[in-house]
Amino acid sequence: xxxxxxxxxxxxxxxxxxxxxxxxxxxxxxxxxxxxxxxxxxxxxxxxxxxxxxxxxxxxxxxxxxxxxxxxxxxxxxxxxxxxxxxxxxxxxxxxxxxxxxxxxxxxxxxxxxxxxxxxxxxxxxxxxxxxxxxxxxxxxxxxxxxxxxxxxxxxxxxxxxxxxxxxxxxxxxxxx
Amino acid sequence: xxxxxxxxxxxxxxxxxxxxxxxxxxxxxxxxxxxxxxxxxxxxxxxxxxxxxxxxxxxxxxxxxxxxxxxxxxxxxxxxxxxxxxxxxxxxxxxxxxxxxxxxxxxxxxxxxxxxxxxxxxxxxxxxxxxxxxxxxxxxxxxxxxxxxxxxxxxxxxxxxxxxxxxxxxxxxxxxxxxxxxxxxxxxxxx
Numbered sequence: 001x002x003x004x005x006x007x008x009x010x011x012x013x014x015x016x017x018x019x020x021x022x023x024x025x026x027x028x029x030x031x032x033x034x035x036x037x038x039x040x041x042x043x044x045x046x047x048x049x050x051x052x053x054x055x056x057x058x059x060x061x062x063x064x065x066x067x068x069x070x071x072x073x074x075x076x077x078x079x080x081x082x083x084x085x086x087x088x089x090x091x092x093x094x095x096x097x098x099x100x101x102x103x104x105x106x107x108x109x110x111x112x113x114x115x116x117x118x119x120x121x122x123x124x125x126x127x128x129x130x131x132x133x134x135x136x137x138x139x140x141x142x143x144x145x146x147x148x149x150x151x152x153x154x155x156x157x158x159x160x161x162x163x164x165x166x167x168x169x170x171x172x173x174x175x176x177x
Numbered sequence: 178x179x180x181x182x183x184x185x186x187x188x189x190x191x192x193x194x195x196x197x198x199x200x201x202x203x204x205x206x207x208x209x210x211x212x213x214x215x216x217x218x219x220x221x222x223x224x225x226x227x228x229x230x231x232x233x234x235x236x237x238x239x240x241x242x243x244x245x246x247x248x249x250x251x252x253x254x255x256x257x258x259x260x261x262x263x264x265x266x267x268x269x270x271x272x273x274x275x276x277x278x279x280x281x282x283x284x285x286x287x288x289x290x291x292x293x294x295x296x297x298x299x300x301x302x303x304x305x306x307x308x309x310x311x312x313x314x315x316x317x318x319x320x321x322x323x324x325x326x327x328x329x330x331x332x333x334x335x336x337x338x339x340x341x342x343x344x345x346x347x348x349x350x351x352x353x354x355x356x357x358x359x360x361x362x363x364x365x366x367x368x
Contacts, residue, residue: 012279013279013282017230020239024236026237034232034237035229036229037229037232038232038235039225039226040225042221042222042228042285045224046217046220047217053213053216053217054210058213059181059182062185062186062205062206063185063188064205065189065198066188066202067198068188068189107326111329111330121335128325129323129341130323130345138312141288145291145292145295147304147308148303149303149304150309152309155363156313156356156363157316157356159355160316160355160359163351164348164352164355167347167351172344
């Protein structure tokens with residue numbers, strides 16, 4: 001099953017590229033010229049998002065390093081015990097929206113500490129796989145076009161993340177407990 | 178965003194003083210600033226490649242074809258983009274790339290879609306409803322197969338890693354729908 005899915009995702013990118021190229025050939029569109037013209041934008045966009053990325057990443061890194069997460073974990077402990085949520089997984093719940101690389105680091109840590117077949121690992125995997133790094137996505141997309149008033153965008157992202165977390169805990173308790 | 182920025186940093190410093198970790202926090206801030214530049218530069222190559230490919234599709238007229246097919250369903254979610262074919266097809270490409278777990282390919286499509294939406298935006302510094310909805314879809318991170326997580330679990334020798342696929346799919350689908358609904362509701366309260 002995994003092998004099939006891996007093969008599928010390996011095939012998809014070449015497939016998309018081939019469809020685009022064949023269509024260009026059929027329409028006699030200037031593929032090489034269009035490609036180089038479009039690729040120029042890559043550099044401009046990367047430069048444009050740097051200030052936004054610095055702001056957001058510095059914020060989230062400071063928050064994680066400050067120990068604020070431990071404070072929150074301690075406050076939430078009674079609730080976590082009630083819902084049978086392993087305490088190790090709270091860190092991943094709190095870092096998931098902030099940093100993609102940190103989340104994968106925490107996941108590796110949970111696997112090491114609790115074992116790969118433990119409930120904590122399964123819950124952490126579902127949380128990691130079912131969400132996206134909200135703060136990063138917001139800074140890249142809005143940074144690229146210079147949006148400074150985010151309106152409800154960030155709030156919606158965080159609310160959806162919270163809904164996802166609650167659901168992950170519930171679904172995992174049905175599947176794995 | 179202004180207050181979130183200030184609030185996050187201040188809270189961090191207060192907690193750092195309480196936990197006696199001020200040096201760690203300062204290090205973290207400086208390191209992550211350095212790292213964000215590395216991330217941005219790391220994006221240049223991949224972004225360049227995909228934006229190049231997308232530009233071919235745009236010039237050959239393939240984008241218009243795609244947008245015609247998906248216009249109806251997407252217009253329900255993005256009513257403002259009725260006349261913005263390019264944005265619609267980039268949104269479609271972004272969502273499909275994300276669904277397949279190809280985050281690297283999805284980002285350039287998404288940035289393009291944002292640029293297309295920005296063209297019709299009256300206040301260039303403020304996000305439109307469609308932009309927020311589109312962002313909500315992306316932050317919900319809908320994907321059919323969580324490839325990265327599966328790879329990690331397999332590498333660590335989990336007996337049956339595929340067991341997490343179904344629960345993950347359920348959670349990600351529902352939070353995707355939540356993101357859409359929240360964004361539609363909240364857009365009325367934020368002007």
